[in-house]
Amino acid sequence: MKTASRILGSAFFNEGYEVQDAPRYGAERRGAPIFAFVRADNKAIDERGVITHPDLVIVADDSLVTVPAAGVMQGLDEHAVLLINSHVSAETWQQRLNTKAQVLVLPIKDAMQNRAELPYVSAACVGAAARLLGMISQNALVRAIDEELSHLAADKINTNRTRAIEAFELMTTHENCIQQRPSVSALDYQQPEWVELPFEDARISAPTIHASLTSVEVKTGLWRTMRPVIEYDRCNHCWWICSSTCPHNVISVEDNSPVIDYDHCVGCLVCVAQCPPHAIKAISEAEAKQSAVEQAGETT
Template structure:
């Protein structure tokens, strides 16, 4: 990709608590910094719980960055969980800059996504959850999304490698896990197609200090601030795995019913347990606790 002489890229990561959006934004910022650019990265949390929508922002620039605050009108949006596309509170695509680029962690093609969500901007998809399960054994997407974002913004592979090593080492000391994360990030870097970024001109115009408007709580914590939303929040829509019961093996001991942290397992007329998939988060505690191995873990794929 041809890089402009002076540029500022504003990248917004959307994910769910526990997926690693904050670390992804940090990996991109660190990789850009190591590559000699100016960088800024920070997370924005709403509800502090696993699965809640969160966002993180990274600015990278050839010039000192004077902007502060949450990124509105991003040049690039990285969506780490495609169920957020249907989340009216998170609404991650709402203010994508015209000519911008969207990456979506999805099993669907860019054309399918563009048709469904009426997107006209450049769209890239890659099933990084699958890659994560294969290479890391867990659906933790931080280093993988960092790899994707580094490719889109043209941050070099070597700087990405160093950034992953630095950032993951702060959390985990196990060298094998760090190496696996480097491998996963580079895999995603190489699997992401090169894109042409042609709309991100330098923005310092006449006034070098850009004033950031007051940020309403509906932006920083949309889920918490939506009125009377509890019954409407289908918290099961973002799970990676779903439990599936095998009634031939089930002894009706009720252990799974009692251990489900979300109380979403009920009993059917024949006395067998079943879950409310609208609210099951896929923690798989029921499977771990079942003494009869009557619950199986199946990968959930967002389908329409």
């Protein structure tokens, strides 16, 4: 997403705009949500930091909508446009989120089946954004991709260009749907609801985390992109190996068989590598969810 913001920023800059672009790094772990933002204007930009009143929000992964730390819904009002990279239709998202923002969908290519497509999602998002904004020509877009990705091999740059141009063309019907919102008026603004911070003694106000319950409450399984699955017909029940090498201590043993706690497994796949009879396979989360849906369908 940082790269996406830089391509969009450079494309604006190439078109003669003043620009500010920045990533906001989150937790240093796999699957942590990351966002980046771009501002562009005809004059020097004094605002900085997180955009609280966005004109356009682009979500590259629709599973982030439910992650509080991603804050996807923040600042979405009737002025904003929300573009989601998703299999699900815009109408469904509009209904699910009950948002006043205009919702558009950038249909997922075959990224779910073909993980090699994932790195190109950024380019597709930028291509779509460029067309929706209506301020960036295809030439400026391609030039920005070439500039920002100059460290990559030529075929990678080409694929990024192709994905960006495909998305650029896909959004033709919505060209120019984004309007710059006026800045907040000092005459009519929402008053901040400031509070006096109450005194609370150190038993409450020291930043201490007692591990046990917090560890249970925090569903670290949401971080996972790959899921280890035990094939019990191959498992030789040497349970000590996988359960004691799991760095997150989420493999327990029931009746001499290892059981993975998917609420807390982060998908590091150490168990997959360690298993002597190769009885633990790794499948993508998207695939796992799809097969869960199918199984549920069969049972009902």
